Amino acid sequence: MxxxxxxxxxxxxxxxxxxxxxxxxxxxxxxxxxxxxxxxxxxxxxxxxxxxxxxxxxxxxxxxxxxxxxxxxxxxxxxxxxxxxxxxxxxxxxxxxxxxxxxxxxxxxxxxxxxxxxxxxxxxxxxxxxxxxxxxxxxxxxxxxxxxxxxxxxxxxxxxxxxxxxxxxxxxxxxxxxxxxxxxxxxxxxxxxxxxxxxxxxxxxxxxxxxxxxxxxxxxxxxxxxxxxxxxxxxxxxxxxxxxxxxxxxxxxxxxxxxxxxxxxxxxxxxxxxxxxxxxxxxxxxxxxxxxxxxxxxxxxxxxxxxxxxAQKDYTSGPPPGGDNLILNPGFESGTANWTGTTGVITNSTSRPAHGGSYKAWLQGNGRSSTENIGQSVAIPAAATAASLSLWIRIDTAETTTSTVYDTVKVQIVDNGTTATLATYSNVDRTTSYVQKTLNVLAYKGKTVTVRFLGQEDSSLQTSFVIDDVALTTS
Structure with missing residues (x-):
């Protein structure tokens, strides 16, 4: 060197x-x-x-x-x-x-x-x-x-x-x-x-x-x-x-x-x-x-x-569709690059592990009434025959109930000002390790939409929703 x-x-x-x-x-x-x-x-x-x-x-x-x-x-x-x-x-x-x-x-x-x-x-x-x-x-x-x-x-x-x-x-x-x-x-x-x-x-x-x-x-x-x-x-x-x-x-x-x-x-x-x-x-x-x-x-x-x-990569097929991840900075390892939303959500804090590496999106975990979000604009090709949004999520909570929802994170698509919630995860879904979730977004082909994660927490007892390695792929 x-x-x-x-x-x-x-x-x-x-x-x-x-x-x-x-x-x-x-x-x-x-x-x-x-x-x-x-x-x-x-x-x-x-x-x-x-x-x-x-x-x-x-x-x-x-x-x-x-x-x-x-x-x-x-x-x-x-x-x-x-x-x-x-x-x-x-x-x-x-x-x-x-x-x-x-x-x-x-x-x-x-x-x-x-x-x-x-x-x-x-x-x-x-x-x-x-x-x-x-x-x-x-x-x-x-x-x-x-x-x-x-x-x-x-x-x-x-x-x-x-x-x-x-x-x-x-x-x-x-x-x-x-x-x-x-x-x-x-x-x-x-x-x-x-x-x-x-x-x-x-x-x-x-x-x-x-x-x-x-x-x-x-x-x-x-x-x-x-x-x-x-x-x-x-x-x-x-x-x-x-x-x-x-x-x-x-x-x-x-x-x-x-x-x-x-x-x-x-x-x-x-x-x-x-x-x-x-x-x-x-x-x-x-x-x-x-x-x-x-x-x-x-x-x-x-x-x-x-x-x-x-040696086998296809450099001739052009941009997606074709299996590429349409999400930029999908593992958050470039910090806030390509993402917008609440300051401080994307972090390398060691208090919560990332799925891999150190950076991730950590929504909530405040132990007080609050709302946080991050999102990214994505163009889904009109020629897509399949389109999936996947993420890895880890949920830990101080809530003691196993049946009552107090704190949530929603996976949303914002399409020309209209918001659709694809999935909601809560303190009830606690898990000590990451699990992968996959959601169908083919309905939005041919559109430029915002993929958004919206966290909401009640007035006491924290729930941390840690999201990492987001992918939106098409075929």
Whole structure:
């Protein structure tokens, strides 16, 4: 990771989970079984990168023999697996550097899904976590895909970047030298920079421009493995930046660098509080011993999950209908974005759990007479043959009765000023865990309506209605 740009991890947002029946706004085709990428094979690549560094002055830095040998190693592996590879050279202040670009020669070349990592180390050490780990993970995923027999819908491309530590030069050179028509074919870029830190965290890039569900798909994947994640504002800190600057959707993972792990992070991820995620960041001790193999194993499986699924994503069918979630910010993980209503309802308070992640809509729970609401405007396509609104809800209450309704939350559709209540849940429906509710909204096809949740509470004894992972899907 580029050091001069790595100083902002303190601005951390906690990521949420999207566990609605369809993956939020991803339009991924039928569910593809996620692969188990071999951590043994990935570790073997890292052993080789360590050996290359050891034989070349202890590093794999730009312009030095250790970096060229690293690029040659990666290229040879991909050539042998059947990839079409290019060694792209460019000049830097430290000498000639190289990008390794590998393309699987199958799938629609007009729709490219790309993953990458920087292959170069700093001059101080071998760079096995930073960023041999990401490079080894991307390499092994590419090799596993080649061996899998999968037939991709889209063209898969992998990039291994040079001169990242000099200011992201390799990825910038690659993007800036692509013709505009070729840039437009890249539908998604996934970046993996430091994924095996010895005191690891599970961070996801907070990159989610309109139409990009990849970040949320990563949240959903990790949540399905009972791994909590946090968002970081990566901005220009790694090689995704050149792609993002052109409006290409980006996402990625990161296990932490020189920043200090908090007590709260240690409580949920293990490891040691008040110690750096990687004490050997940019140092000579970033060797083969500077790895957490559990983090590496989990992260490479996430890379595999994204490649297997986005290889099959249908980028040709246009906007919904087609299974996409019409609700924007469905898990509330971008705070109040796309939602309107009572201030403070969308929250990451730890007093009530989210369905996944931390943010959710928490209506009522005040223990006094009050009304709260949130809502979002949604256009339901006229061509829909089915339309369903689903939500996950948890209800806890201090009311002692099991039969008398005192506090309620209503699920409503507001259509041109007319309000229809689709369902009402109350203190009587208390539940200590989330349950999913699904409601038919086909009657509103061809209309732009507001989906609204309206909570009402009486004068005493709180009832908390916590709603998360809302989805409105059509077919």
């Amino acid at each position: 580029h050091k001069s740009l790595v100083s902002g991890l303190g601005a951390v947002l906690v990521a949420g989970a999207l566990l609605a029946p369809s993956i939020a706004r991803s339009n991924v085709a039928a569910a593809v079984e996620s692969p188990d990428i071999s951590v043994t094979n990935t570790k073997a690549h890292l052993d080789q990168l360590q050996s290359i560094a050891t034989s070349n002055g202890g590093n794999r830095y730009t312009g030095r023999a250790g970096y060229k040998a690293s690029a040659d190693y990666v290229k040879a592996k991909l050539d042998a697996a059947g990839y079409t590879t290019t060694l792209q050279s460019f000049s830097t202040s430290a000498g000639t550097s190289y990008n390794v670009i590998a393309e699987w020669p199958h799938g629609d070349a007009n729709h490219v899904v790309m993953a990458g990592s920087h292959l170069v180390s700093v001059s101080a050490g071998p760079g096995i976590n930073d960023n041999g780990s990401g490079s080894a993970g991307v390499l092994e995923t590419a090799l596993a895909y080649a061996a899998s027999g999968q037939t991709p819908r889209n063209r898969l491309r992998f990039g291994f970047w040079g001169a990242e530590e000099l200011g992201l030069l390799g990825s910038k050179y690659y993007v800036n030298n692509l013709p505009a028509a070729e840039r437009d074919k890249i539908e998604l870029y996934l970046n993996f920079d430091m994924i095996a830190s010895p005191n690891p965290g599970y961070f996801l890039y907070d990159d989610n421009p309109a139409g990009n569900g990849a970040r949320d798909d990563l949240v959903s994947y990790f949540t399905s493995k009972s791994i909590q994640t946090e968002f970081i504002d990566v901005q220009g800190r790694s090689d995704h930046a050149a792609f993002r600057s052109l409006g290409i959707p980006t996402a990625g993972t990161f296990s932490g660098a020189e920043e200090i792990k908090s007590s709260a992070q240690a409580a949920k991820w293990g490891g040691t509080a008040n110690q750096a995620f990687d004490p050997c960041y940019h140092r000579s001790c970033d060797t083969i011993g500077n790895l957490d193999l559990t983090s590496l194993d989990r992260q490479i499986d996430a890379i595999g999950h994204m490649i297997w699924n986005y």
